[in-house]
Amino acid sequence: MSEQMFLHQYAEEKYREELEGLAAEYKDPKPHNWILSPRAVVHFLIGGSLKSKQKISPKYFGDKRLMEVAVASLATDRALLLVGVPGTAKTWVSEHLSAAICGDSKILVQGTAGIMEDALRYSWNYASLLKDGPSMEAIVPSPVMYAMQTGKIARIEELTRIPSDVQDTLLTILSEKSLPIPELNTEIRALAGFNIIATSNTKDKGVNELSAALQRRFNVVQLPLPKHLKDEVQIVQTRLKAMDFQIELPKNAIPEASIIKLVKVFRELRNGMVDEGAMKLKSPSSGLSTAEAISVLNNAAVLAVHFGDGVISDQDLAVGMTNAVLKDPTNDKPIFNEYLEVVMKNRKDMTGLYEACKKLIF
């Protein structure tokens, strides 16, 4: 019987060898309960080879300074808040940070509008609560409480979607590093190494902004969209390679030219400006992030492999692109049309794509 295939592999499993290599190489002091030193954690995220010639794959393509600030924040015992528009690798960074710091990226709370305090504190095993009354044994710890008890990193996704009164639960946890259990007149005290990495989305409307008191417990790192076309194309390529396709794709299923075309169109629409500068455009309502480009290419590849000739064609690309851009058909359609007529039509390498898009929107 072969090993079970999971859709998602945890970062600490996937990069076990890299983490071991880094731990062996970096001898500088580590904060308590960290498996790597802060510099080694940054190395893990940014990539590059070790003295032992072992290769560390890059996980974050962007300004190294941002990663240094993120790691330094966690090392100073302040919690870390990663913010950015959707698709700027916030979750990705938080997962790999926790894997490199405490070897466990699974301690996760997904923030939603309906979340209760229990999800951040603890709940009760009602059977034993009724049988023996309140006791430590009857407590079911939340991921945050578990992280406190083990000195690990707890991750909270979409912090600003959590209602404000529930958010405030974090105040004591972050300032006193303890979690009171009034029912037992006791408290859980956090072990050294405990910290929180939260993410939040700047594009959502109707979110619950952090209170000033809570904001103060977090160091904020804004993850920007990639600055240069080259970087963004590289991100897309790497992420596509790392993707776990259910059915293996042929090697050239996604030609580099398609990636460049798509990323370029997304960037220009998103920035409201032609890459070469000097011409202003209107931006559609959709975010058109790097992550979306990846998903469009992924879909196009699947279309091409299963229903086409195995290589992404302009038609395949146009379908995904049009769907991604026209989130709000009445407003986005004229904007996209203007882009097609003014920019895309005049680019020699995009004529095929232009015609395919034109067919789709009319």
Added chain:
Amino acid sequence: MEIRFAGIRHHGPGSTKNLVYLLEQFDPDAILIEMPQETEALFEHIGSALLKAPVSILVHDKKDPSRVSYLPFTTFSPEWQAIQWANKHEKKVHAIDLPLGYFKATENYKQGLLKDFKTLKFSNPLAQMAQLAGFSDMEKWWNETFEQHSEEQDSFHLIEYMMDNLRDLDEPSNKETLVREAFMREQIRAHAKQDYERVLVVVGAWHIPAVKQWNNIKAASDKMLLKPLKKIKVDQFFIPWSYEQISISSGYRAGVFSPAWYEHLYKYNDEAPDRWLILAGRLLRKKGFVISPAQIADAALLARQLAQMRQLRIPGILECWDAIQSIMGTGNRAILNLVWSDLVIGKTVGKVDQSILAAPLFKDLEVQLKKARLSAVLKASDRLKKELDLRKASHLHASRLFHRLQILDIPFAQLRKTSNAKKGSFSEHWSLKWTDSCMIKLSEAGVWGTQIELAAAHKLEHKTGSSEHLGQLVGYLEQSLQAQLASVFESIVDRIFEVLVFNDEPRQILTLIAPLVNMLRYGDLRKMNQSSILELLERLVPNVCSYLPESSAHISEEDAELYVDELMEFNHALDLLEESDYVEQFHAALMRIVKMDQMSAEVQAACIRLLLDKRLLDDTFVLLFLNKVLTGAQDWAYAAAWLKGFLRSNPDLFIYNEPFRVLVDQWVNQLSEDHFRSALPTLRKAFASMQRSSAGQLLTALETPNSGMIGMEESIFEGHPTWEATLRSILHI
């Protein structure tokens, strides 16, 4: 005689500290310093109350003041501290670098004996050194290794050793460096013959290996190198300088990135990062951010952690930035820009006492005033009034000069606005008075150049480059036109095109047209080529017209009055321009506004009136529209605002156009007293521009029996003031 060498970095606070320490230890009786030889004459003032750093020595060709060099100092410049130390302890201090008279002699360049700075290539072995030490940035490496030290120490041996090896690695130095070093060696030889016991030579670190060979290299070979050089006469004096000018961003080649940070390092040593973060917090508070002391402490902690991770002894400026961004700015980098000029550059400005102040611009001013036959103004004790007729060459010259002085902020000539002098006319009225503060301002303006024309051009160019505001830029354009600075004029136009790429707010562009058209009209007088203004208009007018309807829809009632004024000016400008294409586009836009719903009453009415006056809408249409506004479901306030907009360009319409008069007449009569009182201020404004005589005519017209007014008066205004009184109160007569 004992001779020692100290290799420094210009403006490096660490170098300065080490140097002062060395001076105390070594106690030399003479200091030889790498400064152009002529500047020695000015050394006596350094450290006296006459100067407050930052200041700069300005050196210029005696015959051609436009050929200048600047040698700036800050309190943390090693040269400044060394000279100050010598003056205080009454020791000798000599300037030993190649005189600027050589650099200013064009002959030397023609014959290839010296090279122009612009054509010099700088190989950078220090950058390689930094790379070896694991730094991506040479500045940062030097800072960390030599500047950010707490205890003063004699690190000069270390620098000397490093430079010895680097010079060996590097390709032979360029000719200029060789000549300078030969000259410095010659000077050392000369001073060594004096009766000194201990001599300290202070030069840029790079020169150490060459100058310390003074005793081993043959004097004859140095003399050979220097012999063919020509020298001219130069003039030098102190002028006030500022941190802004010393920062690299000002384009000063040997500047420092952040003068304010260096000053902190110099003053506070290891406490500099903390002090600097405190300053950042305080500056941000002034900008309205809530920054608690705890946040500053957190930022200091984060900066330290970052320094540790980046293997630095204490946090540098980058670590502090990261901490400010993450903790005070919630991750947003833009927060730094808010305090950039105070925090990073610093606002410190130096002072030079009037007794030693010399203004090269003053010499030029004297020449220029003489040309304009106005030399007497400088000695006159009274304010002088002068009317200029720009058609006369000498008057045009004077006007140009005055406008240039205005660009330089010299309060000498003030343009007087006279009631009957219209824009574009031939005359200008000036009021002239020379005062002491003019002299100070003139010397400060010396930083922009040594001739009034060049200085004004340079300053305006600088302002242009840093402005992103279209209105401001068009203002500069007008200044450059009046001051006849043709090259700047073109670069401002270029800048406007540049800014338009990211700022094309229609409302703002609308207001630019009138001043541009005005410039076109009187620009001829200033003998300037205005084809680029036409190009600008070609780009701007269609842009305004195509966005006009949409942007008008966003105008609120409160803002409408100002907006209608802007529209009127735009209309007037287009009329003057007589470009049928533009006019057609504008009319098409107005037509669309007329047809739009949800438009401010005042704006819509003003547009209707414009079209009516141009006979593009007929009376019947407008009457129907007016009828709808006045009698329809719209309320009285809407109607009043509508009338205000409609009458803005000219209220006399009601005198000769009976149907309009009657309609409005009826509407006013049916208003209740409360509504009438509330509408009164708006209606008064509507009629505000009416002449008294016209108002009388309107009254007479209303009193004629066939207006139908008199009969209605009795019935509607029962118990109300009579219609005549009503009208009087509207017309304010």
